[in-house]
Amino acid sequence: MTARKKAKAKTSKAPGGAGIIGARENAVKAAGAQEAAEKHGAGFPIVGIGASAGAHLAALQRELRAKEEYLRAANEELETAKEELQSVNEELRAAQAELDAARARYLDLYDLAPAGYFTVSEKGLILEANLTAAALLGAARGALVKKLITRFIFKEDQDIYYLHRKQLFETGAPQTCEVRMVKKDGASFWARLEAAAAPDAGGAPVCRLVLCDITGRKRVEETLRERNEELSRFVYAVSHDLKSPLVTIKTFIGYLEEQDIPNRDSAAIAKDFSFINTAADKMSRLLDELLALSRVGRNLSAHVEMPLRALLEEALTLAAGRLSERGIETRIIDEMATLFGVETVAVSGDRQRMLEVFQNLFDNAAKFMGTQPNPVIETGVDLSGTEPVFFVRDNGMGLDPRHADKIFGLFEKLEHNTEGVGMGLALTRKVIETHGGRIWAESEGPGRGTTFRFTLANTKKVTARVDRL
Amino acid sequence: MLKGKPVTILLVEDDPAHAEIVRRNLKNFHAAARIAHVEDGQAALDYLFRRGAYADPRTSPRPAVILLDLRLPKVDGLEVLRHVKKDAELAKIPAVVLTTSRAESDVADAYARGAVSYLIKPADFKNFSGLLETFCAYWLAWNRFAA
Numbered sequence: 005m006t007a008r009k010k011a012k013a014k015t016s017k018a019p020g021g022a023g024i025i026g027a028r029e030n031a032v033k034a035a036g037a038q039e040a041a042e043k044h045g046a047g048f049p050i051v052g053i054g055a056s057a058g059a060h061l062a063a064l065q066r067e068l069r070a071k072e073e074y075l076r077a078a079n080e081e082l083e084t085a086k087e088e089l090q091s092v093n094e095e096l097r098a099a100q101a102e103l104d105a106a107r108a109r110y111l112d113l114y115d116l117a118p119a120g121y122f123t124v125s126e127k128g129l130i131l132e133a134n135l136t137a138a139a140l141l142g143a144a145r146g147a148l149v150k151k152l153i154t155r156f157i158f159k160e161d162q163d164i165y166y167l168h169r170k171q172l173f174e175t176g177a178p179q180t181c182e183v184r185m186v187k188k189d190g191a192s193f194w195a196r197l198e199a200a201a202a203p204d205a206g207g208a209p210v211c212r213l214v215l216c217d218i219t220g221r222k223r224v225e226e227t228l229r230e231r232n233e234e235l236s237r238f239v240y241a242v243s244h245d246l247k248s249p250l251v252t253i254k255t256f257i258g259y260l261e262e263q264d265i266p267n268r269d270s271a272a273i274a275k276d277f278s279f280i281n282t283a284a285d286k287m288s289r290l291l292d293e294l295l296a297l298s299r300v301g302r303n304l305s306a307h308v309e310m311p312l313r314a315l316l317e318e319a320l321t322l323a324a325g326r327l328s329e330r331g332i333e334t335r336i337i338d339e340m341a342t343l344f345g346v347e348t349v350a351v352s353g354d355r356q357r358m359l360e361v362f363q364n365l366f367d368n369a370a371k372f373m374g375t376q377p378n379p380v381i382e383t384g385v386d387l388s389g390t391e392p393v394f395f396v397r398d399n400g401m402g403l404d405p406r407h408a409d410k411i412f413g414l415f416e417k418l419e420h421n422t423e424g425v426g427m428g429l430a431l432t433r434k435v436i437e438t439h440g441g442r443i444w445a446e447s448e449g450p451g452r453g454t455t456f457r458f459t460l461a462n463t464k465k466v467t468a469r470v471d472r473l
Numbered sequence: 474m475l476k477g478k479p480v481t482i483l484l485v486e487d488d489p490a491h492a493e494i495v496r497r498n499l500k501n502f503h504a505a506a507r508i509a510h511v512e513d514g515q516a517a518l519d520y521l522f523r524r525g526a527y528a529d530p531r532t533s534p535r536p537a538v539i540l541l542d543l544r545l546p547k548v549d550g551l552e553v554l555r556h557v558k559k560d561a562e563l564a565k566i567p568a569v570v571l572t573t574s575r576a577e578s579d580v581a582d583a584y585a586r587g588a589v590s591y592l593i594k595p596a597d598f599k600n601f602s603g604l605l606e607t608f609c610a611y612w613l614a615w616n617r618f619a620a
Contacts, residue, residue, distance in 0.1 A: 240576055244544050247573040251596045252490035258598015259497070279490045404515075407547050416546070 120215030126173060126208065128152050137215055140195075142187035153213075158184040158192065165197070172199050172211060182218065194222040237413075238297075246290055249283035256280050293427040300434045305354045309464070312338050312349050312394075316383055319362035326370045330379060334366075337384035345467040349385050349392050352462035357435045364432045365396040365456050372454065374401035392463045397455040402447040411445060436460065480613065483536035484510045485517040485553065486571075487545050491594065495540065495571075498605035505613045509536060514548030517541070518556055521563055537618045539568040540608075541588070543579055551582050558587035565619040569608070 114121065120137030122130055130148050138145040141156050157165050161183035168181035178200045185195045198214040256276040264272040316336050320327070327334060339348045351358060366381060373379045382397045403411070410416050412433045436443045440461025447454045482499070486492045492510050499506055511517050517539075520527040527533040539557070543550035550570065557563045567589040572579070580591050592608070595601045 240574070243576075244572075244574050247596065248488055248491070248594075251573060251594045251601070252488070252494075254596045255494050255598045255601050256490070258602070262598065275493075279493065283490060404547070407515075410547070 120213075122148075122153065122211075122213040122215065123204075124153050124211045124213055126210065128154055128169065131204075131210065140187075140193075140215060140217055141185070142189050142191070147188070156185050156187075158186060160184075168197065168199065169211065172201050173209060176201050182222075185215075193217050194219045241413075242290075242294065246287060249287045249290075252283035253280050256283075290427075293431070297427065297431055297434060300357070300431060300438060305356060307352050307462070308355055309350050309352045310355060310358070311466070312351055312385055315351060315355075315358055316362060319359050319366065320383075322359060322363045323366035323370070326367055327381070330370050330373055332370055332373065332379040332381055335380065335382045337382055339384075340387040342467075347387055348466055349387070350464045350466050351460060352464065353439045353460060354435075357439070361432050361435050361458075362396065364428045368428060368456075369396060369398035369400060369454070372401045372403075373398060374451070376400050386457075387465070391459055392465065393457050393459055395455055395457045397453065399453040402450050402452040402454050403445065404450060405447055408445045408447065412443065479505050479507050480537035480618070481507050481509055481534045482612075483517065483520060483539045484508050485512075485514065485539065485541045485545065485550065486510065487512045487542060491542075494601060495605060498602055499609060502609045502613050506609070507534075509533065513546040514550060514553045515546075517545075517553050518548060521557060521566075522560075536566060538612050538616075539566055540571050541568050543570060543572040543574055543583070551579075551586055554583065554586040554588060567612075567616075567618075569612070 115135040117134060117136055120140045121132075121134040122137055123132040125131055130151050130153050133145055133148045135145060138148055141148065154162050154165060164181050164183050168179050171177075172179045178198065180196065180198045182194065182196050184192050186192050194217070196216045196218045198216075200212050201209055202212055204210045256279045260273060260276050263269070264276055313336065316338065320334055320336075339346050341347075362383065366383070369381050370379075376399055378399070380399050382395075384395065386393045386395060412429050416430070433443050436458050441459040443456065443458035445454055445456050484492060484495055486495065492512075496508060496510075499508060509520065511520055516527075519525050520533055521536075521539075523530065523533065541550045541553060545553070550572070554568055557566070557568065564587065568587065569590045569592060570583045570588045571592045571594060573594045575593055583591050592604060595604060
């Protein structure tokens with residue numbers, strides 16, 4: 005029985021309620037009896053006679069008393085009734101407050117749950133949504149209702165949702181899918197939808213949908229996938245490139261044993277040993293550099309902020325041997341004049357690794373300078389774009405733009421006869437990527453110089469000095 | 474069995490030691506074969522399409538068979554295959570892959586791109602010599618090429 009019904013029942017059962025009517029009736033009856041008795045006694049109506057006037061007065065007094073009595077009784081009854089009503093009212097109020105609190109609690113649970121909830125019609129119209137759902141889609145709740153939920157799902161992912169809905173209503177079993185969704189402002193996020201089918205109050209099938217933002221998880225998955233790909237490329241490179249010198253060593257040992265030593269062919273013997281030696285050296289260099297590469301991702305020292313100029317000057321000093329050997333002129337271009345003074349940047353990162361990046365690029369530029377009679381390396385930062393772009397530019401051999409990406413691959417070399425095992429740029433790229441940046445090479449073609457450009461996360465623009473007031 | 478003018482084998486191999494191994498093992502077939510050796514994929518394409526230094530057909534004769542490594546500087550072996558098999562005339566030249574890679578994906582890709590055979594370089598003198606001997610006997614003695 006609801007609180008309201010209970011209160012009503014109480015009212016009808018209360019003795020006072022019936023009492024009010026009873027008292028009034030009794031009083032009326034009493035007055036009537038009095039009148040009848042007087043009529044019988046006198047036989048005439050009361051007019052102008054002393055005795056009868058006295059009797060009349062007495063009758064009036066009696067009537068008045070009876071009425072007073074009636075009023076008093078009625079008043080008492082009313083008081084009781086009022087108290088009754090008050091207590092019922094209080095009960096009702098308490099019940100209402102309890103109801104409100106419960107409703108608020110459930111609304112809270114619904115609206116502020118850490119997941120978006122939707123009720124969606126079979127046709128895909130949003131019937132209800134909680135506040136979290138509205139917040140996830142960056143829209144007011146009112147703006148969601150009666151809208152198709154597919155409006156908020158990436159076009160490319162809508163088929164995933166349609167299949168999900170079809171399976172839900174066909175099988176009746178709960179379904180889960182992952183789609184990219186679009187907020188009202190156009191921003192996108194990865195969402196997991198968990199759906200259960202249920203009949204609504206009228207029996208029509210609806211879908212209850214839980215929406216969770218899984219962008220963070222997707223990002224981790226993506227990183228993991230990239231790492232795995234990197235690892236398999238690494239394993240591939242290692243298995244091929246380490247095996248190659250092994251094949252050489254084993255085969256030339258075979259030539260020595262089977263042919264050249266028994267034949268005492270000293271020229272051939274010398275050649276065999278030379279191939280074996282070269283292959284063994286290559287293997288040892290490969291192993292050293294593999295270790296170096298595997299250390300890049302780990303063992304990152306604490307990031308420090310350093311002015312670009314100081315970093316470049318130190319890296320140039322480290323590469324000075326090779327640069328002067330080749331007679332290379334170097335220039336630093338690390339500033340840009342702006343309205344507010346001269347701007348430059350401060351780099352944030354592992355100092356040692358940052359030095360290696362520039363040093364590797366200087367070494368690389370020196371290595372591929374070719375026959376350039378006036379070799380120049382320019383290095384610094386380009387501040388004209390939206391994000392600072394670091395560069396190392398040379399006027400050396402250049403490269404075929406078609407091969408510009410291949411040079412960053414592990415053990416990739418464009419020229420077979422150059423020194424090294426093709427690890428320097430792979431290492432450089434890895435350092436830059438672990439610093440949240442990317443690197444690419446540009447060249448207008450062979451003989452026209454090469455420019456390496458890269459970005460770094462956490463690069464801060466600094467106004468070096470104010471030249472004007 | 475061995476008749477007519479010697480055929481040319483285009484050897485695409487960036488490792489000088491491995492090129493030397495192939496050359497030594499083909500010595501016995503000198504009369505039948507001539508090796509044209511290039512060290513990267515770009516040079517292989519230039520040779521086959523007769524570009525630049527390889528423009529003269531007298532010094533760069535059309536090969537009867539291509540012996541191709543996969544991991545090569547500039548343009549890798551699979552990419553060389555793709556270009557060669559797109560050209561109606563060059564597509565007639567059989568390409569034999571000779572590599573250290575055992576990767577399933579490389580084997581599958583090589584066949585998908587038109588390689589006729591996939592040989593893995595053995596890390597063993599006898600086997601490597603045996604493999605090259607069989608290669609020579611098959612391709613230089615028995616095989617009949619398109620004109």
